[in-house]
Amino acid sequence: MKRIFSLVTTLFLLGGAAQADQISSTGDLGLVVERAKGALLLVDQSEHAAVDRIEGLGDLSHASLVYSPDQRFAYVFGRDGGLSKVDIIERKVVKRVLQGGNSIGGAISDDGKLVAVSNYEPGGVRVFDADTLEMVADIPTASKTIGLVDAPGRKFVFSLWDDGETWIADFSSGKVDITKVKGMGENPYDALITEDGRTYITGLFGEDGLTALDLWAEKPEAIRVLPNYGRGLKDLPVYKMPHLEGWAKAGQEFVLPAVGHHQVLWIDSVTLKETGRTDTYGQPVFAMARPDGRYVWVNFAHPLNDTIQVIDTLTKQVVHEFKPGPAVLHMEFTPRGHEVWISVRDAGAVMIYDTRTFEKLGEIQADKPSGIFFTARAHKTGL
Amino acid sequence: MPGLRAMRSLLLFLLLCGVSFAEEAKQDHDLANLVHQDCGSCHGLTLKGGLGPDLRPDSISHYDADTLSEVILDGIPGTAMPPWRPIMSEAEARWIAHYLLEGPK
Numbered sequence: 001m002k003r004i005f006s007l008v009t010t011l012f013l014l015g016g017a018a019q020a021d022q023i024s025s026t027g028d029l030g031l032v033v034e035r036a037k038g039a040l041l042l043v044d045q046s047e048h049a050a051v052d053r054i055e056g057l058g059d060l061s062h063a064s065l066v067y068s069p070d071q072r073f074a075y076v077f078g079r080d081g082g083l084s085k086v087d088i089i090e091r092k093v094v095k096r097v098l099q100g101g102n103s104i105g106g107a108i109s110d111d112g113k114l115v116a117v118s119n120y121e122p123g124g125v126r127v128f129d130a131d132t133l134e135m136v137a138d139i140p141t142a143s144k145t146i147g148l149v150d151a152p153g154r155k156f157v158f159s160l161w162d163d164g165e166t167w168i169a170d171f172s173s174g175k176v177d178i179t180k181v182k183g184m185g186e187n188p189y190d191a192l193i194t195e196d197g198r199t200y201i202t203g204l205f206g207e208d209g210l211t212a213l214d215l216w217a218e219k220p221e222a223i224r225v226l227p228n229y230g231r232g233l234k235d236l237p238v239y240k241m242p243h244l245e246g247w248a249k250a251g252q253e254f255v256l257p258a259v260g261h262h263q264v265l266w267i268d269s270v271t272l273k274e275t276g277r278t279d280t281y282g283q284p285v286f287a288m289a290r291p292d293g294r295y296v297w298v299n300f301a302h303p304l305n306d307t308i309q310v311i312d313t314l315t316k317q318v319v320h321e322f323k324p325g326p327a328v329l330h331m332e333f334t335p336r337g338h339e340v341w342i343s344v345r346d347a348g349a350v351m352i353y354d355t356r357t358f359e360k361l362g363e364i365q366a367d368k369p370s371g372i373f374f375t376a377r378a379h380k381t382g383l
Numbered sequence: 384m385p386g387l388r389a390m391r392s393l394l395l396f397l398l399l400c401g402v403s404f405a406e407e408a409k410q411d412h413d414l415a416n417l418v419h420q421d422c423g424s425c426h427g428l429t430l431k432g433g434l435g436p437d438l439r440p441d442s443i444s445h446y447d448a449d450t451l452s453e454v455i456l457d458g459i460p461g462t463a464m465p466p467w468r469p470i471m472s473e474a475e476a477r478w479i480a481h482y483l484l485e486g487p488k
Contacts, residue, residue: 035428036419061428079427102432120433144434161434187463189434205463237458237465240424241434302421303470327420345420368420 024089026071030332030374031088032343032350034367035060040076041350041366042088043341045334045374048352048362052091058082064105064371067378068130069112074373075130077106083117085133088375095133099126107150110381114171116156118148125158125169127176137176139169147191147202147244149382151215159188159202166191166202166213168220183222184211189259192244193382199269201225203244205259212272225272226265235260236283240301243286245383248296250289250313255296257284264298266316276316281307286330289313290355291337297355299328299342308342310358320358324351332372343369414478415487422479425463430483434463440486451480 028045034053038060042052057063059080066075073094076084081100084093102121108114108130116127124140125148143162151157154171164186168179186206193200193215200213200220209227213220242257249255253275254267264287266276282304289296296311305327310320325347332341339361342351345368352362377383419428425435436442443451455476458466467476 059427059429061423062433079429079433102427104433189463237467237469238463239421239465239467239470241463302417302424346416 026088026375028375029071029088030341030372031065031074031086032364032366032369032373033060033063033065033371035063035370036368038078039367040065040074040086041364041369042091043350043364043372045339048364050364050366054086054088054091054093056093057084057086057096060370062104062370065373066106066108066115066383067373067375068108069378071375071378073130075106075108075115077103077117079103081119081121083115083128083133097128097133099128099135104144104146105148107148107156107382109150109154109156109171110152111154114154114156116148116150116158116169118145118158120144123160123162125156125167127156127169127171137169137171139167139176139178141167146189149191149193149200151193151200152197152381155215157191157193157200157213157215159184159191161187161189164188164206166200166211166222168215179220181213181220181222185209185222185224189241190244192248194249194269195381197381201244201254201256203242203256203259205238205241210256210267223272225267226274229258229261229265229274229277236262238283238301239303240283240285240305242284242301245286245288248287248289250293250296253313255287255289255311255313257287257298259283264296264311278311278316278318280318281309281321288331288333290340291333291335295319295355297331297340299331302327305329322358324353325349329370330372332374335374335376341372341374343372345369411478414475415482418479418482419487438483440484443483446480446484448477448480448484451483452476455479 030043032041038057039055041050044051058078061079063078074086081103083099085095087094100119103119106117115130123143127137143160145158148158156169159166164184166181166184170177185204188202189205191202198216210225212223256265262280263277268275282300284298287298298309306323309318312319325344327345329345330343350364426438427433430438456468458464
């Protein structure tokens with residue numbers, strides 16, 4: 001009897017173990033865009049390794065992606081206008097639609113039900129049901145759209161490159177309600193929203209400075225930020241447009257790439273006044289704060305894109321500089337910031353560094369890697 | 384042994400040719416990589432356009448190689464097209480102009 005009991009227990013335990021093997025958790029996974037190959041490399045943060053490759057995603061130049069709230073699905077926005085839904089547990093593309101001719105990014109609503117895609121051609125934003133990828137709204141703008149982000153309350157915010165406007169598309173009532181804010185400035189090229197969902201900032205290419213919106217205001221109006229920052233200085237050529245991202249907030253300040261000047265700009269997040277400038281090695285592309293905000297990591301545009309500088313938030317001084325390899329395209333911090341993963345396109349690798357000692361911890365082979373996206377983004381407004 | 388010396392010189396010559404062909408091929412490869420990867424930041428990896436216009440042969444056939452080289456070297460003021468002269472030679476710009484007009488092989 002005792003033996004039978006233990007046999008049953010053993011079988012039960014074995015059954016349990018087998019089941020645990022089949023359960024896969026996604027909290028420390030990520031996807032790396034292999035842009036020329038049209039593939040995503042599924043990577044494991046804890047293992048410092050690639051676990052699989054998911055193919056068949058079309059033209060992934062300048063591709064980005066967002067995650068469903070359960071961190072199981074990624075919505076991938078490809079340059080060819082493709083919107084793909086990828087299941088990272090089954091490790092395959094489960095749905096794919098060609099929704100536009102030339103797209104540039106996307107966002108997912110706070111409730112995870114709507115996915116929006118920003119298009120250059122035809123200019124505008126299209127919104128899809130996150131489950132079925134059926135289109136639920138088409139918002140033509142007659143302009144290239146940029147800087148699309150999600151905002152709390154089932155909203156999407158985006159800007160018009162050609163017309164200098166920002167539109168707020170509110171889906172809270174079920175149908176779309178659009179507020180247009182004019183006078184945002186000439187050629188906004190990208191935007192960010194703060195993690196609290198309050199401030200939307202666009203960088204301007206056609207003139208000096210940036211423009212902010214207070215989304216908590218009853219009627220948001222364009223607030224000019226640093227309108228004179230480059231005045232009197234000769235603009236340097238910009239070989240790659242900088243990016244603005246929600247993570248560029250360090251303590252109480254925003255850290256943003258200047259355009260046409262080899263500098264990052266520090267702006268007080270409450271007053272929106274300049275608090276400093278740091279001269280950098282080249283035209284900054286990403287200025288990303290480590291999640292705790294203590295340091296800011298900066299990469300640069302072609303032809304100075306082999307280098308990274310690390311800036312101390314307290315002193316605003318460069319404290320570390322190194323060369324991971326040719327064509328550093330993107331950086332992604334682990335959610336608590338102990339590591340940074342860096343895609344080095346022409347070295348064909350993602351390199352992993354300790355953010356405190358700057359020691360290199362590992363390297364993962366990848367085919368012309370660009371964006372790196374950890375699943376923790378699922379729970380961040382604006383990412 | 385003049386014959387041997389001649390043979391040696393010939394061999395050396397052939398080797399040098401090989402090296403320079405290889406270098407040229409590498410330069411072509413690097414420039415093509417630049418076109419797709421770096422120009423591609425704005426014009427798309429397949430050059431079908433993005434923030435910047437479509438650069439495929441049919442779309443730019445109204446340009447000749449000289450004009451296109453100038454646009455590459457001096458940019459288009461008032462637009463996002465930067466001048467590449469600070470980091471590119473005229474020969475390289477000309478190579479890229481022909482590459483764009485003829486289309487990637």
